[in-house]
Amino acid sequence: MRNAECGMRNKNPKSEISPSQRLFRAGGRNPKSTRGQRIVITGLGMVSAIGVGREAFWESCLLGTSGIKPVQRFDVSSYRSKLGGQLPEIDFKTFIKPANLRRMDRIGKIMVSAVRLALDDSGLDLGKEDPNRMGISIGTGLGSSDTVDQFFRSILREGPVGAQPLLFQTAVPNAITSHCAIEYGIKGINITFSHKETSTEMAMVYAYHLLKEGRAEVILAGGGDELSEPLHHVYSMLGALSPGRGKGMEGMRPFDRERNGIVLGEGSGIIVLETLEHAEKRGAGIYAEMAGVGLSGSTDGVLRYDLNGDSIARAMSMAAEEPAGVNYISAAANSTPELDRAEASAIRKAFGERTKEIFVSSLKSMIGEFDGSGGIRACGLALSLYHGMIPPTIGTDHLDPQCDLNVVLGQSIKKEIRSALLNSCSNGGSNISVWFKRYA
Amino acid sequence: MERSHFHQDKTKDQMRKRVVVTGLGVVSAVGNSVPEFWNSLIEGKDGTKEITAFDASPYRTKKAAEVSGLNSQTHFSGRELRRLSRCDQFGLVAFREAWRSAHLDKDLIDKERAGIILGAGSGGILSVEKYFRDFYQGKGRPSPSLLVSYSLATTTDLIAMESGLKGPRTTTATVCSSSSASIGVAYDLIQMGLADVMVTGGSDSLCEVSYSGFSSLKLVDPEGCRPFDKRRQGLVIGEGAGILILEELEHALRRDALIHAEFLGYGICADAYHLTAPEPNGEGVERVIRTALNHAGVSPEEVDTINAHGTATPFNDIAETRGIRRVFGERAKAIPISGIKSMVGHCLGSAGGIEAVATVLTIKNGVIPPTIHYEVPDPHCDLNYTPNHSIKRDVRVALSNSFAFGGNNCCLVFGKYISNAECGVRNAE
Numbered sequence: 031m032r033n034a035e036c037g038m039r040n041k042n043p044k045s046e047i048s049p050s051q052r053l054f055r056a057g058g059r060n061p062k063s064t065r066g067q068r069i070v071i072t073g074l075g076m077v078s079a080i081g082v083g084r085e086a087f088w089e090s091c092l093l094g095t096s097g098i099k100p101v102q103r104f105d106v107s108s109y110r111s112k113l114g115g116q117l118p119e120i121d122f123k124t125f126i127k128p129a130n131l132r133r134m135d136r137i138g139k140i141m142v143s144a145v146r147l148a149l150d151d152s153g154l155d156l157g158k159e160d161p162n163r164m165g166i167s168i169g170t171g172l173g174s175s176d177t178v179d180q181f182f183r184s185i186l187r188e189g190p191v192g193a194q195p196l197l198f199q200t201a202v203p204n205a206i207t208s209h210c211a212i213e214y215g216i217k218g219i220n221i222t223f224s225h226k227e228t229s230t231e232m233a234m235v236y237a238y239h240l241l242k243e244g245r246a247e248v249i250l251a252g253g254g255d256e257l258s259e260p261l262h263h264v265y266s267m268l269g270a271l272s273p274g275r276g277k278g279m280e281g282m283r284p285f286d287r288e289r290n291g292i293v294l295g296e297g298s299g300i301i302v303l304e305t306l307e308h309a310e311k312r313g314a315g316i317y318a319e320m321a322g323v324g325l326s327g328s329t330d331g332v333l334r335y336d337l338n339g340d341s342i343a344r345a346m347s348m349a350a351e352e353p354a355g356v357n358y359i360s361a362a363a364n365s366t367p368e369l370d371r372a373e374a375s376a377i378r379k380a381f382g383e384r385t386k387e388i389f390v391s392s393l394k395s396m397i398g399e400f401d402g403s404g405g406i407r408a409c410g411l412a413l414s415l416y417h418g419m420i421p422p423t424i425g426t427d428h429l430d431p432q433c434d435l436n437v438v439l440g441q442s443i444k445k446e447i448r449s450a451l452l453n454s455c456s457n458g459g460s461n462i463s464v465w466f467k468r469y470a
Numbered sequence: 471m472e473r474s475h476f477h478q479d480k481t482k483d484q485m486r487k488r489v490v491v492t493g494l495g496v497v498s499a500v501g502n503s504v505p506e507f508w509n510s511l512i513e514g515k516d517g518t519k520e521i522t523a524f525d526a527s528p529y530r531t532k533k534a535a536e537v538s539g540l541n542s543q544t545h546f547s548g549r550e551l552r553r554l555s556r557c558d559q560f561g562l563v564a565f566r567e568a569w570r571s572a573h574l575d576k577d578l579i580d581k582e583r584a585g586i587i588l589g590a591g592s593g594g595i596l597s598v599e600k601y602f603r604d605f606y607q608g609k610g611r612p613s614p615s616l617l618v619s620y621s622l623a624t625t626t627d628l629i630a631m632e633s634g635l636k637g638p639r640t641t642t643a644t645v646c647s648s649s650s651a652s653i654g655v656a657y658d659l660i661q662m663g664l665a666d667v668m669v670t671g672g673s674d675s676l677c678e679v680s681y682s683g684f685s686s687l688k689l690v691d692p693e694g695c696r697p698f699d700k701r702r703q704g705l706v707i708g709e710g711a712g713i714l715i716l717e718e719l720e721h722a723l724r725r726d727a728l729i730h731a732e733f734l735g736y737g738i739c740a741d742a743y744h745l746t747a748p749e750p751n752g753e754g755v756e757r758v759i760r761t762a763l764n765h766a767g768v769s770p771e772e773v774d775t776i777n778a779h780g781t782a783t784p785f786n787d788i789a790e791t792r793g794i795r796r797v798f799g800e801r802a803k804a805i806p807i808s809g810i811k812s813m814v815g816h817c818l819g820s821a822g823g824i825e826a827v828a829t830v831l832t833i834k835n836g837v838i839p840p841t842i843h844y845e846v847p848d849p850h851c852d853l854n855y856t857p858n859h860s861i862k863r864d865v866r867v868a869l870s871n872s873f874a875f876g877g878n879n880c881c882l883v884f885g886k887y888i889s890n891a892e893c894g895v896r897n898a899e
Contacts, residue, residue, distance in 0.1 A: 133745060161742070162739070162757065165740075166740075170643070171621070172620075172621075172622065173643070178595075178679060179602075181679060181683065182599065182602060182678075182679055183606060185678065185679075185682050186602075186603060186606055186607070189528040190528050190529050190530070190682050190685060190686075193682040193683060193685060193686035194686065195683075195686040195687045195688075198679075198682075198683035198684075198686055198687060199687070199745045199746045199875065200745070201679070201683065202645045202874075202875050202876075203622065203643040203644075203645070204643060204644040204645060204874060204875065204876055204878055205745065205875070205876060207644075207876065207878070208740070208745055208875065208876025208877065208878065209745075209876075211740040211741075211742040211876070211877070212742050212743065212744070212745070212876075214742075215742050216740060216742055217739060217740050217741070217742050217754075217757065218739060218740070219738050219739070219740075220644075220738060220739065220740035220742075220876075220877075220878050221642065221644060221651055221655075221738055221878070222642065222643045222644050222878075223640055223641065223642055223643060224590060224621075224622040224623060224641050224642075224643035225622075225623040225626065225639070225640040225641040226621055226623050228640065229640075232640045236655060236658070239658055239661075239662055240658075243661075245765070260602070263605075264598075264617045264620045267614040267617055268614060268617060268618070323662075323664075325585070325637070325638035325639070325640075325659070325664055326582070326636060326637065326638070327585060327586075327630055327635055327636045327637055327638065327639040328636060329630055329631050329634050329635070329636065331631065332618060332624060332627045332628055332631060333618065341636060344582065344636075348664075456623070458621075458623060458624070458626075458627035458630075459627065459630065459639070460623070460627075460638075460639040460640060
């Protein structure tokens with residue numbers, strides 16, 4: 031029986047210690063998760079509007095290439111916003127086994143291609159790996175919003191007889207993850223997250239924890255999404271899309287004082303995460319180390335970001351166990367008035383006087399915003415740590431005085447990065463920060 | 471009661487936190503509160519009825535395990551009802567029951583260390599369908615607020631708004647195994663030291679996309695859901711929400727919470743076989759059960775009951791039976807198995823949550839719910855499925871299986887809660 035007057039009832043547990051200290055103390059009781067394996071990134075695969083594959087993607091990043099153009103995949107003439115970060119034409123046959131290719135919809139192909147690129151890049155020999163100790167953890171908005179829409183339209187048109195079983199089996203959000211598992215016979219962990227803009231980061235957080243605990247040796251983590259008319263319609267009706275701007279067309283301009291909403295993008299990015307022990311045993315090249323995670327929530331509204339930035343700051347300070355080493359933040363800023371301001375305020379709260387020393391950039395300026403963007407952004411961050419280069423935030427001309435951060439504008443800069451944060455924030459208020467370190 | 475190995479392991483293993491279930495809430499076709507739901511299950515009540523959530527007249531089968539008698543007006547204001555999808559409503563009602571029953575509405579807890587992770591299936595797609603039906607057919611101007619449900623995360627976010635939870639928040643989307651997976655991930659978020667309390671489980675509602683989809687795959691049984699019976703033809707779609715409060719043991723003890731059961735561990739694996747069909751020999755099922763037992767530190771001998779995935783599709787039930795046999799050998803026949811989808815239907819995104827609630831209640835009450843409509847044995851399904859009548863049985867450890875399209879398998883392990891002191895005494899014996 032519970033005793034309402036029990037003297038043992040918790041005093042206000044919100045004591046003097048900071049969230050990161052609290053996390054550290056919790057971790058101290060849980061040596062598996064802090065003193066366990068080091069986790070490293072050994073492969074990168076990306077299918078993005080600014081390049082397919084590591085080299086093409088990185089070259090575009092450093093040049094500050096915009097992947098945003100008028101949408102051609104569907105008719106946007108009736109929408110105020112006509113822009114999208116659309117993928118180039120891709121010959122998926124070069125990436126995917128023909129027998130499986132037939133069963134995949136477009137987003138399935140995009141995902142499996144990114145997995146293929148990541149596996150190739152990592153040099154993993156699947157013949158030598160235990161398939162039960164390999165896993166896949168994916169984040170996506172809706173998987174195939176386009177397939178769901180086609181399926182729904184055909185039942186609207188024809189009634190129940192219009193329902194096409196082949197469409198339905200790829201319409202579920204986890205179909206993209208299943209495609210990847212089937213293509214490569216990966217039999218360990220298999221999970222799909224869908225929580226708006228933090229979907230992919232959650233997939234990485236989960237993979238990180240499983241590897242730390244020794245429950246897998248290699249996990250492909252990341253995610254993706256595709257542009258589709260229903261998605262464009264929904265975002266448009268909810269008033270989230272940027273109409274672009276007269277001559278330049280580019281709608282994305284994170285932290286700019288004239289920013290006015292997002293441009294949807296598409297693509298997928300996968301990082302190969304593995305335990306250091308496993309990576310060393312097979313002599314793998316290492317891009318970076320994944321070293322910490324922070325998760326928090328805010329409650330300002332179902333379509334609102336964390337308005338004052340407190341929760342975002344909490345996620346960052348949880349993730350970065352050595353905040354003094356952080357000198358780059360790959361920002362979540364997505365060109366919405368609300369989020370960019372909140373994130374700027376969060377960075378000031380988390381880093382105080384050091385704020386000006388920390389370089390900030392938003393890859394979303396080049397690829398657009400989408401729920402599964404974190405995979406591509408994580409690839410970008412790993413390359414920044416590896417090469418000591420920071421890509422610019424493009425489209426941004428005049429920083430909003432409320433976002434007075436050290437934003438990398440115009441062109442990429444050379445800078446050795448000790449450690450960096452990948453921020454993600456969803457409307458509705460889920461915030462995830464992932465801490466990456468230069469591998470040494 | 472026999473001495474249990476896992477409690478010994480747990481006291482030695484100082485590295486892992488113990489996680490217990492301190493709150494339960496449910497909305498289902500057979501009851502919109504935990505007591506009502508549980509009574510229906512042990513009485514073997516079938517929740518299948520004519521569909522009213524959407525116009526099912528064009529369909530060959532018009533039945534589903536639909537939630538009825540929820541009386542939304544008593545739970546929500548008119549303004550709330552206009553913006554909440556059916557899925558959101560189920561989730562909120564079940565959440566409130568779980569939250570209150572755990573006394574978390576009264577106890578002062580650190581909201582920054584309380585998070586939420588739900589599993590989603592079709593989520594609020596019923597609302598989105600409503601919007602796009604009008605939009606594509608050019609009928610008036612549908613309300614954009616229906617589109618808020620476009621994201622599978624909406625129910626999760628709404629519950630966080632209502633309760634002010636500022637801890638970790640996310641949503642799993644593996645459909646038929648979503649909410650089982652969410653419970654596993656919730657456990658791990660507590661292990662990571664990121665939260666003391668996690669709201670978990672899932673909510674899902676009927677919608678035309680999933681109904682017509684399963685119909686098109688010829689997986690819906692017009693005669694009702696008859697798991698493991700030879701005459702079975704497929705599933706009956708259900709809906710509802712099953713919410714659990716997982717809490718770190720020390721935190722629960724400090725606030726003197728009522729403990730229903732302990733969550734011991736779980737496994738998630740892939741068949742890597744086919745987009746819709748299960749791996750036929752039960753090899754994938756075997757692997758996920760073994761992974762779960764291993765993670766929980768439980769030996770197969772300790773398992774006293776299994777809440778089966780039991781969708782009543784011809785292939786699933788055979789594969790599941792074979793998998794259970796592969797793990798438990800001859801003892802498999804002695805383990806009572808429940809197929810509660812025969813009563814609550816296949817609730818897709820909330821199936822795992824609702825079945826986890828049933829599994830916890832099985833342990834707590836020492837009663838194993840039946841598989842109803844079981845009459846004709848199938849030679850391929852030759853285990854003890856607890857046919858038609860519940861049985862009394864002291865349960866130490868219970869499994870709950872959930873398998874999804876694409877071979878995304880999940881198995882949860884719950885156990886009777888035994889205090890550290892009792893474990894110590896037993897170990898010393």
